[in-house]
Amino acid sequence: MTILNIQNLSKYFGGLSALADVNLVIASGELVGLIGPNGAGKTTVFNLITGVYQPDQGHIMFDDKPLEGLLPHKICQRGVARTFQNIRLFKDLTVLDNVKIALHKDVSYQLYAAILRLPTFVRGEASIEKEALHYLRIFGLEDKQEEIASSLPYGEQRRLEIARALATRPRLLILDEPAAGMNPQETQDLMELIRWIRKEFDLTILLIEHDMSLVMGVCERIYVLDYGQIIAQGVPEEIRNNPRVIEAYLGEEVS
């Protein structure tokens, strides 16, 4: 079953065509990679899916319903969550609060219950706390729940960002360069983690990555974007040997 269906998606910034006629289809449960040289338009695709930008042409269908025109928080409520290329945690808040904020959209009590400290508030807060800790435990951050997010080491900040995205209970998780700045060992662990969360949470994952070992190792299917156009798609083995992809990454072969 198709979960995300992008048809003829185009986006212009002024006269510059950032994306032209992009078609991308993801089936439910797939783990798909989106790669391409710097400036190819990968993050623009993510920003269009999550509602940061509005497309100039084309359609984005999630679960057969269009996402264009919706505000980002509505798209999140539909079941799309993302992480950011340059980490965007709530820096001055604790690790625990970062995850709790992602749980806010399903808060079980009303505002007046919070102000009057009614029993529904106490129960609601207890269940939020329990669930937030559950996500932190999965990512091995339980011991750091009271620490300020910006004081975590880089790799843990990346993990916290994924934990926060998962806490919105998405069905499609979009990861923008999750391994950026990680050492090979951390990247290896991240690969395991991505595989595991997909299985555990029954997720569909779309990820942008520069680290080829991660993309080739974890993705089932790969789309290659260059100058705003999809130049290739297929299983990792096909992509690795595709001459257009090699050309896009390494430049034309000297003949």
Next chain:
Amino acid sequence: MPSSKRQWLWFLINIVILAGIFTLVQYMIATRMLNQYYQINLASMCINIILAVSLNLINGFTGQLSLGHAGFMAVGAYVAAVCTKSMDLSFIPAIIAGSLAAALAGLIIGVPTLRLRGDYLAIATLGFGEIIRVILQNIEEVGGPAGIVGIERLTTWPYLFLATVITIIVIQNLINSSYGRAIISVREDEVAAEMMGVNTTWYKVMAFMIGAGFAGLAGALFAHYFYIIKPDTFNFLKSFDILVMVVLGGLGSTTGAILAAIFITVLTAYLQAFPAIRMIIYAMILILVMIYRPQGLLGNKELTRKTFSRFWGGSA
């Protein structure tokens, strides 16, 4: 509603402390140990605390720089004064009407301006605050530039005390809830908050409305304490005074806002004897705080039982 025994104990201790403060002051007023001069400053103190704590919700917790707080105070003051003076309503409905009118003004001003960010929002709210003042100046029914005179003094210590406590409790309970975390996430990173499913526009407007509503409450109490209100009382310098308290106390700290409001009220009272150097000393203190402690007295931390027990090496 406290859940454990320990929380119940603290809850009771807090009530006892509050009741103690209330009774003590009430006793001192009744026996004239506090003369008129002290009483006036006490009223100013309570009103300033309400103003600072409510502006802190907008500026400190939501991170939206608003410079129009005196405008909302004016709306509350005028509506409440008209209610008691011309419409013969009793005091409590008048206070409620003033607060609701200010909250409504907050909604009307918030919806268009909260799309703006940072400096732009500051200037827009400054402008709106001035518009409110100029409108009041031109309504003859409320006295025009001369304002409303001869408002009955209905604000007494019980009202002041109760209003201050309610303001602090409502805002603290709001902040320490999931709704409060949503509000703070807007300050931390609006884009990320939106991506995590937080309707950032709504929470900005909500915080703005609640803050404005409490400013209206402060205005209603003010009008019924000082007999006279005129548009000039609520000019942008008043907004600035409130902002100074919030910045001095630390953006995002309710206890900081309370302490700063008390400090500024006391300072103003003592410096009244030296009008020539009053503003100089006032400005010097601000400059020194900004140089040596730019995050404000308490930063974004709160003074809690934990802070105290840490100080005294206690056993909490």
